[in-house]
Amino acid sequence: MSAEELLKEIKEYIIRNLPGNATITDVQFEGPEVVIYSKNPEIFSNTFIKEIAKVFKKRIAVRPDPSVLTDPETAKDKILEIVPEDAEITDCIFDVNTGEVIIESKKPGLVIGKEGRTLEEIKKAIKWAPKPVRTPPIPSETINAIRATLYRERAEIKEILRKIGRRIHRDVQLKGDVWVRVSFLGGAREVGRTCNYLQTPECRIVIDCGINIAVEGEKAFPHFDTPEFSIEEIDAVVVTHAHLDHCGFVPGLFRYGYDGPVYCSRPTRDLMTLLQKDYLEIAEKEGKIVPYTTKDIKKCVKHTIPIDYGVTTDIAPTVKLTLHNAGHILGSSIVHLHIGDGLFNIAYTGDIKFEASRLLEPAVCQFPRLEALIIESTYGGQEDILPDREKTEKEFLRIVSETIKRKGKVLIPVFGIGRAQELMLVLEEGYNQGIFNAPVYLDGMIWEATAIHTAYPEYLSKSIRDRILHEGDNPFLSEVFKKVKSTNNRRNIIDSDEPCIILTTSGMLTGGPSVEYFKALAGDERNSLIFVGYQAEGTLGRKVQKGWREIPITGKNGKSKVIKVNLEVHTLEGFSGHSDRRQLLKYLRKLKPMPEKILMVHGEASKCVDFASTAHKLFKKETRAPMNLDAVRVR
Amino acid sequence: MSAEELLKEIKEYIIRNLPGNATITDVQFEGPEVVIYSKNPEIFSNTFIKEIAKVFKKRIAVRPDPSVLTDPETAKDKILEIVPEDAEITDCIFDVNTGEVIIESKKPGLVIGKEGRTLEEIKKAIKWAPKPVRTPPIPSETINAIRATLYRERAEIKEILRKIGRRIHRDVQLKGDVWVRVSFLGGAREVGRTCNYLQTPECRIVIDCGINIAVEGEKAFPHFDTPEFSIEEIDAVVVTHAHLDHCGFVPGLFRYGYDGPVYCSRPTRDLMTLLQKDYLEIAEKEGKIVPYTTKDIKKCVKHTIPIDYGVTTDIAPTVKLTLHNAGHILGSSIVHLHIGDGLFNIAYTGDIKFEASRLLEPAVCQFPRLEALIIESTYGGQEDILPDREKTEKEFLRIVSETIKRKGKVLIPVFGIGRAQELMLVLEEGYNQGIFNAPVYLDGMIWEATAIHTAYPEYLSKSIRDRILHEGDNPFLSEVFKKVKSTNNRRNIIDSDEPCIILTTSGMLTGGPSVEYFKALAGDERNSLIFVGYQAEGTLGRKVQKGWREIPITGKNGKSKVIKVNLEVHTLEGFSGHSDRRQLLKYLRKLKPMPEKILMVHGEASKCVDFASTAHKLFKKETRAPMNLDAVRVR
């Protein structure tokens, strides 16, 4: 059935079966959804919408016809009129494409009203569907900029969605012999430039498209010279999470002609935008070749279709996508693809943490069906047993407390997203328990990343979510955290005698404020430096970690000088966002159902190979550590 | 360097370095060769030609400028004038594209003359380069038709060769990171439709392109829906041997737009043309869909560049091809590819016999360099131990002799190429030794295939070659063999009381004269039937082999009747043209050098897997049994 025929059938079905008289003005594909526009959308009961969805096996949305919507300015006035002032409304965000208005307020209960009566009143008055949410505790520039883009470009975005919708629902002739294969364009037997290219006779799907920021030249980017790769043929791009080794090249795809959808969780969309912009800025500053511009990042945002965990979505004629929590960073997802009506199911873990952290729930390990799995292997080697998290936290707080006691400063160079927020939670608790008494300064990208975390409490661990939502006790807002607002501010912190903790980017001392802090604090033996992440060979961080006591550097005036390293240097491995070997094997053990084929990627060659061989012996399944440029048939 | 620049440099080099005054009229790429046309080609010494080849690393040929060649008719008269009549010249074949004339005679010594004086005289008189050969003992329609095509279409062929030459020598930018991968479009974990697609960043090469005649529909043909396959991008097609599971689809490539070279041995070119035509005839007769026509077979012939064993040839900018004897059937080759100046070497065995047969030498197992090997696995399973060849021959002759003694007829359904000629050699010896005394009738394609065998004595085993060339004692010409010339002739053989042996196609009683003989001879218990090849499930042969004593068939009038099977039924497995498991493992043991990667193909799934796993354990190398649609990176 062609897309047009399907729309016609749905329309006829509604007219035939809907009790009451719906004025339907349009039925359209918009991205993966079928959207019904009506002048009286309230006539569609949820039961009836679910019925249509079931009959046609499509995601269905019913929206008010734009002609009945009050114009946003008048509508906002109306809302402020209806809702009591005590609610403290901070913003009303109108989404023309969905007919929804997000009402941000400090007391969303007052926007809802008793038994939802206030909401009903709003809806009647302005026709927009009101969505009350709590005002995000920390404003995020990234989220605001994305919202502004989506609003400004709403007409173009609607066109994009309709084009995508028609492509997803295009007519294909299903043949008997359906094969499925995955080509590895990058990130196989290596970490960095992850790019998986899934192919069926009908479809082409890119899952992650990263860059390796640690190397220069061609090897920084995936193998786009893989013969089967064709940018014109891509049906969809799916992104597991915001780390650049998974999403760094996505805007580049748009630069080179891609014009289709990008599917990911909403936090991934925001965080990846933040990181892509940061990557461009740094690369430009360092005079490196950049494969795209901010224009391409914006294009990417406009083509992104956010997907909630657990919601199944058509992304190509025979392919359905479901995202599941991966436990790695905010919004990180396991990608589950269901190919050809129940025929074949494959999941790709992206990066996973199979253990509850303070910030996130552990990765999902149960799926309705599963024939093949692609799993990460960062810590898949025999020796890759990470220290216990609880002990690590204790050790961490001990170092902090002792340094503070001797009037020193604690410098923690850290990656902005994930680990920084995890440490904030540990520090907040330690501070509350009186283990130390000193301010925690947040510098670099950390504050903005934290803002995005607080905007999506539903993606955080249950305990943090509860604290944010129900108890009004948001740990990220603790008085112990101070944002470093300016270079001046930073200078003052460095120069002052006040003992303090400094959480700052970059994590490997390769640039950003952490280098500045290091230079200033290295000489004083009262200070401590704590590494909590991997230090790559060749970085300043690695040298310090290895125990260099004198480090030659080039000053701003071009002259070389020597930094004496007198501060205490510690390395704590137990905060990793990745599963260690035991957790990876436990993940396979708990996995339900157990797939017949398991492919190991995202790790040094020896770790992928070792993990594959161990898993083969333990679980008696076909396992493999593919190479870049291998195409592996999975069905 | 561009192709044009290279030609210019070669020309300048010759002018600068050739002693004497050569009149060069043209320097051109023709296929893989650089051809120098000169009005006085005799001035080029072999030493000088070798020097040019070495300096430029190209195959060099020097040919007379067409303007100096005597026209073929006058030239033929001249030859007959110069050569003594006793030589019995039977044909002069002029090849305008090479400036050569093949002089076929019964006594080639007389064409050569004392110390080559007669040859010299001919050359001086007509300018063509004379190549004296012995008149083929049996005329081959296939060879004559091919020669006629090549002569008639010589102008077009020269254009084809020049186009190919320019493509081979095109300018490519070699990057540092050269990868090599092989995609399996067919023949992986199966027998039939073999098709390997080798890719480098610059080149695409198809090695074998077969069909599976045992199945119908899509599965009969390779997976041309493999995403990286692109008919426009193919640089070269290489064919290992003439069996349809390796070459059956090659004319189809031309049908669908391929326009480049096909490399194979000269006997493979002739035998594959014979078999492709036969396939078309049978398929049309049975009303099956055929993927190409005789026009495409002709196109394929015109694009075929024959390669001798052991001669290294450029077939793409960074790829050199060498063919080596595979011991399987006449002209069957192991394909050795040398990629990117010494960088990487891969060999593909095609089908191999690693044991001397009466007809052929065993497969070559030593290569200058070898990093990866793709090997067949037809008999790679644990149980696949074939009976000893010598014992099999004895048993075979015993059955023949006993059947003849009791006045019976021996029916041997056999595949026309290879096994038929092998049995002819056994029968010829048995007849000479007086083990039986009865005629051997050859029906179906066998006679024509035998003619092609005798045209290429240099491809046969040393002992047979010596008999044919030096002793004038050609076993295929033995009086014991009688060609069945007509349906009438066949009828007479069946009706007569004379004991005899009948060697005839098809080998599985699926069509051809063998079915007719079987129907007529099945009822008489004095007769014997000997199966010497694999009988596929579902064929009449399989039923008889399994011991059915009553077989219902549909007669020509559409009525069904029952054939009573009273003749003796024997199966002899020891005549296989494939290596059995022991020979395959021995091949790997003798292989020099031992490659790091070995891929097992061309066998049932369990046999490929079992062979791969055994080889891995024995030789500690990476082995694998890829699937169709897998793309395996080998470097």
Ligand SMILES: [Zn+2]
């Ligand atoms: Zn990650």
Ligand SMILES: [Zn+2]
């Ligand atoms: Zn990663």
Ligand SMILES: [Zn+2]
């Ligand atoms: Zn194993």
Ligand SMILES: [Zn+2]
């Ligand atoms: Zn064969």
Ligand SMILES: [Zn+2]
């Ligand atoms: Zn074969």
